[in-house]
Amino acid sequence: MTTPTGQVGRRLVRHLLAGGTGVKVVVRDAARLDDDVRERVGVVEGSHDDPAVLDAALPGATALFWLVPPNPAAASAEEHYLTFARAGSEAVRRHGVRHVVAVSSAGHGWAKPAGVLSAAFAMDAELQESGAAYRAVSPPFYMENLLGQLAAIRERGTFSLTCAGDQPLATIATRDIAATAADLLADLSWTARADVPVFGPDRLTPDGMAGVLSEELGRPVRYDRIALADFAAMRRSHGASERVVDDAVAMFAAQDEGIYDADWAKATIAPTSFRTWCREVLKPAL
Template identity: 70%
Template sequence: MIVVTTPTGQIGSRLVRQLLDQDKEVRVVVRDASRLEDAVRERVETVEGSHDDPAVLDKALPGAEALFWLVPPNPQAPSAEEHYLSFARAGAAAIARHDVGHVVGVSSAGHGWPTPAGVLSAAFAMDSELGRSGAAYRALSMPFYIENFLGQLGAICGQGAFYLTCAGDLPLASIATRDIAGTAADLLTDLSWTGQENLPVFGPDRLTPDGMAEVISQELGRPVTYRRMSMDDYASLLRSRGASDQAVKDTTEAFAAQDLGIYDADWAIAKPTSTDFRTWCREVLKPAADAWAS
């Protein structure tokens, strides 16, 4: 039995489908089972609730050989680190209690970074806590999610631009969520691995944001440019959207660390995944842009 948390998210939903395609027994932990696709709901065991709740985990983990762990975002949490750790403490205790042998967690690249990195540091703290469970553990260590561009669809289509805080002429490490799900599926269906490791998962490109803008322009058939946003302007944007001071700090620290190269050491050793940026733009961004325009 493989237990999957966040089965309706971008990564979890893909992972569940891949596991079912391989006829694996799957149990999901989901806040609202009605959000599962009908075809999925018919084939999985369902435990409703949040996986920071020990009672929910005690229903989900009996008999589990492996667990996929992802902490859902919560901008309203008092701090990113406390949010991640509240899940991880409950998870580690339940993993040990039910003797789950293998855990795959979604984390960040950059373990060992010497200064605070906001949300990224929170993910590292989660990994340390889950490592105390005694299970074999793989922290999938990721850089910038390509899917973040979907959150800027209005700007891309309406303004012909997208905005980040990093330099336009320096390579930006990225990853497609489909490849995160694929890597997790490979690990969860072959439990021959042991020990605890951070596993860098990076896409094959070494594009700069300016280079990404060129690819987006070509695939959408219209000019799109990259516009760098200052960290102060980005912080002001977050506050205008209702983010707390701590949430602003957690987010801007993460982006500052990204700008300073927190992903670089892992990028140098990562085995590239299959989805390149152009393919993602063609298969995901363009259909989304077409739907936005219609």
């Protein structure tokens, strides 16, 4: 499995070990693994866009868990995702790995450019060419994205996104992404290719999320919408390239326009509510 120290991967590796699965991890720095995990897994150090690293990791593997790590410095989201996906697809083919589970995005079939989300869909297409049975775990907006706004919540009582405050926002907790991937990897009877949309149980608007945050934190929290033009200007002022800004703006525009809606209607509904996540994850972090 890849990204064993990330928000999804660190939970997934524990699911797999608890189920008795033999696990080998690809990790940039083995020291970042928890001690009890490092003692129980095979470790290959390096990045999984490196064919040599994948060649060290994949011999004998029955399945591969794949997640592309973020890289804000990448020239473009699509090229970043495809650099990893090409290396992964070729390695899966070389080593005859029969099953691949990847973390992608909800919204497959969206006709317009969607920036980072389109890059994830391009990754899926590339990995499907490997010949392995393929499952694209397809979540919407991560609740954990709000952890990047702890200072604003603490100091100003606000959080900000680009979407309308009165329109439902599809969300998911990373613990439920990990559990979905673990279930797929525990039973490899599936074949062919399929998307696996998984969404949290709420249909909260950002204004509604602010209400839940206020109740759970015991202090007022409000939602402040950022215009896409203001968001782009902010990213540029922080040194982001035009392509990176365009990728982010296209992603948020697609979210505003309903890229998740078709999958929301048919998704597996995960158990972690926004209120539970606030109580168990955000409040302790705050």
